[in-house]
Structure formats: structure tokens, C-alpha cells
Amino acid sequence: MKWLQIHITVDQAQVDYTETLLSSMGAVSVTLDDAENQELLEPLPGETPLWNKVIVTGIYAQEDGEEIDVAALETFIQAQLPGAPLRSELIEDQEWERTWMDAYEPIQIAEKYWIVPEWMEAPEPDAVNIKLDPGLAFGTGNHASTFLCLQWLGKTDVKDKVVIDYGCGSGILGVAALLLGAKKVYATDIDPQAVHATKQNAELNGVLENLYVGLPEEFNEAFKGQQADILIANILAGPLMELAPEFAALVKSEGEFALAGVIEEQVADVSSIYSKYFDILEVEHREEHWCRISGKRQKH
Template sequence: MATKQLSISATVEITEILMAELGEIGFDIFEDTDSGMKAYCPLENYDASAAHEIITRYRFLGPIDVVESEIEKQNWNAVWETNYDPIRISDHVNIRASFHEPDPSVALDIVINPKMSFGTGHHETTTLMVKAMFLLPIEGKTVLDVGTGTGILAFISLKLGADRVHGFDIDPWSVENSIENAALNGCESATFQEGTICNEPLVAYDVVLANINRNILLNELSEYALRLHAGGHLLLSGFYAEDIPILLEASSPLGLQLEEKTSLRNWACLRLRKA
């Protein structure tokens, strides 16, 4: 299946806005470049008029140059290998591809060979989620990874001692990629399946992880709460710091109480606990 690629040249301020907006219309992978970013969307989901409208809407902020192209699925690994450097998250985690050497100085070494899946660890929201996970009592707990992507958060959960981890994603490529990455990390006990939160049985977990985007989080918050034990923790990211109030307003009636909020370059993360 082909994928639409938009190579966008713009300022950091503009690309961050476009990333959030394009994420609402089917773009699910974003790659930083020296001049801006590259955004990717499965060709079958690509809405040209919506994408062009978003880009036109923000031209008043400054110049935006866009080059459209299509890439095939089998070329994706080659694309990543030319741009994918290991990322270290404080002293907690080193996230690398299989062609990189391990870093023995960190607590956890995670191997990710991305295909058409979001989640190489380079995005600020992944950093925020990982740091928050190290503050949770995950050992011996059950964990649900919403929109698992490449499986990074699922593997970290297992390596932190989780008893059972299950992840799902609407993208079949993500499920395929997560299973392959699980084998690279000795995390074959993690289970992955295609679907949304509504396809998941009403089984309660100790920890629910959701690093997606604001609108999906708002739409699905009640479903997360239904699948969370009393006293369990919910980690949310994938949104901007200015979105925190609206997410907290939606969380409160569900019995989800704020324990911590963090941010990194205007991206935010919430740690909530179910009363």
C-alpha cells in the first residue's frame, strides 16, 4: 500500500501546529527535518483538499513550502535507516534500531525497527510518557497500551516488571511491527491486536497508556476509565500544554484525579489516578 508524503519547509512554530492539525485528518507519522518536517498518511486515507486547506490556513504565520510524493511500504525501512539515530531518555531508556550498538549505561535498552508505525521514541510525547512511567508502580501490574504504534511503551512496561501487557492499534502495520519488535526485545509475552478501544473487552487494567492526540483522547476518555481499576493510573500525552484544562475538565466527572502534569517544548503529559 502506498503512502502519501508531504515534505514541509517552515519554521518550528508552524510545523508544530501543522503536525497537530494533520494528525486530525489521518496523518500518523511525522519526521523532523532540517527545514521542517515530513508528514505521512496512508494513501487510502489521504484527503488532499483537507490537507491543502490546513496548510493554506496557516500561511499567514510565515512561508510554507510543500512537496507531495508517494512512497511504497517496502521502502520505509530504508527511509528510516538514513535518518534514525538512537535516542536516550535521561538515564532511563535508550531507544535504538537493531543496526545500532546498545548503550550499557542506561537502565533499559529498547530495540525498535519502525515500519509504517509512529513511535521511534524521537517525539517529545514519548519522552514525557517514558519519564512518567518510571514514577508508576508497574511491577506486577497489568498494562493496556492504547494506539501502541511500534510497541515502545508496551516493551518498557514489561521490562519494568509488568505482569501482563496488551496493546492495540487501528493500523494493521503497527500491529505487525509491534509483534516483530517484541521478538527483538524478548517481550513475546506482550499481546497486540488491530482495533480501537471500543473493540477491547471490558477488562480492567492497573495502568492505561494513551499517547495519541487531543480529540481522540477526549472522545475515548470514558472508555479508558471503564477499563481502569479503582486506584489505577492513566497516562495521557499527544497534546499541547494549552489543551490540559479541557482534558482535566473531561477527566474529572469520570473519577480521574490529576497527580502530575509535565511538559516538554509545549507538548504535555498528564498522570491521572482513578478514585
């Protein structure tokens, strides 16, 4: 079998219509991609941010002996989306799952500290190896903000500590904390899929027994009356600033914290709000714009 791909470049406002159009014409899959190399901030769990210009791609099965009339298909699409750049291509059949899996490789965070896709062998079996299914939710270690948080955990004394992973995504940070010796991790996310992914990845790494994960209202109930030794939050600057008083209440006197999902231009604003409750000790950069802010809870 061969596959026909139709690529159409449209404005953000036309994306929903284009997706619907391609699906209604029999596309077995519709995907979106950036048309202009536009940077996007890391999304909150459950969000799907879009670029200003988007390449919408429809994939059609080209059965042997039942060829698609590509010219007629293109003519119809162009009539519905006049002026939208369009191109098509035929691609040979391949093992799609294997192709997706081949895009991932083990990531070294530090000495004896790795992220390893669950289907691969660990490069160093005796290291701290976080096994991960990258397809479940946000947080694979490839993104700069996730890497910065993992790096910070690796150089922070988490042994026998209670850790909060706020905005847990795939659960990679909470799992890492437990593999590094944390006593208990309380994780939370606004996306039910992230809650499921965190449980699954914790089980994959053999640490589910020491991890609690739930939606924010469930987390608040489970953690009521407690304070953590360490809080780590990899979300976005806006929610981080709103959550500063809540985070302050969740962390023990002189407890440690790390915040990520912040770009360089936002560091001053985030630090200004957090400095009311926390001593800012370090701002670390990665890949030019992404930053991690860390420090300690002020004595109280």
C-alpha cells in the same frame, strides 16, 4: 548514477495533483515536506496531515549517457503549475538505506533506560534497552509526546502490573512497560500496520509472549471483563476526550494513567473531562507546547 531532484512549492490543495504529475513524468519517488515551518499535531495512526504550503519533491534517475533534459522538464511542469516556485538539483548516488539509518541515534530516557535502533549497539548493555525499528509506525521516542510517556513509565511502578497501551503505534510504550517488569500488556491501534509493527518490535525485544495487540474491536473482545492497573494513551486531545468514559471503565480503582498527544492549550479541556473519573496529579511539559497528563482512577 546521478539523481535529479525537482522541488515544487504548492498549496495543500495542489499536492495530490503535483504528486500525480511528477509520478506520471517518471519520478521514482515523490516526497512531501513543510514549506513554512508550520507545526502539526501528532497524527492519529493512519492519518497523514499536510501543511498549508508543501514542498513536493520528485526524484529522477539520471543514467550515465542518458541525461534528462532538465530545462524541458521544468518548462513542462511550470506550464501545468503556473506560478509555483520550482528548483532542481543533481545529487550523486549514495547508499540510501545507510543514509536513512544514520539519521537515528540511541535516545536516553533516564538513567539505565534507552531506546536503541535495532542495528546499533546499546550504549549501556546492562540498562533497560528498548530495541526499535523506527521505520514501521509512529513512535520512535523522538517526538515529545512519546518521550513524555516513556519517561513516565520509567518512574512508575509497573512491575507485575497489567498495562493498556491505547493507540500503540510502533508498540514502543507497551514494549517499554514489559521490559520494565509489567506482567501483561494489552495494546491496540486503529491502524493494521501499527498492529503489525507492535508485534514485530515486541518480538525484537523478546516480550511478545506477554503482549496482546489487536484492532480496537479485537482488543475489546480480548479484554472483556478485565481492568488494568495502568493505562497509557498517546494519541490526540479530541479522541482522548471522547474515550474518557471508556478509559474509566478499563482502569481499576486507584489504577494509574498517563495521556499524551495534548498541547498546552488543550490541557484544561482534557483535564476537565478526565477529572470526572480520575484524580489529576501531574501535568508535565516538554518542548514548550507538548504535555502529559497523569494521575489515578478515583475509588469506585
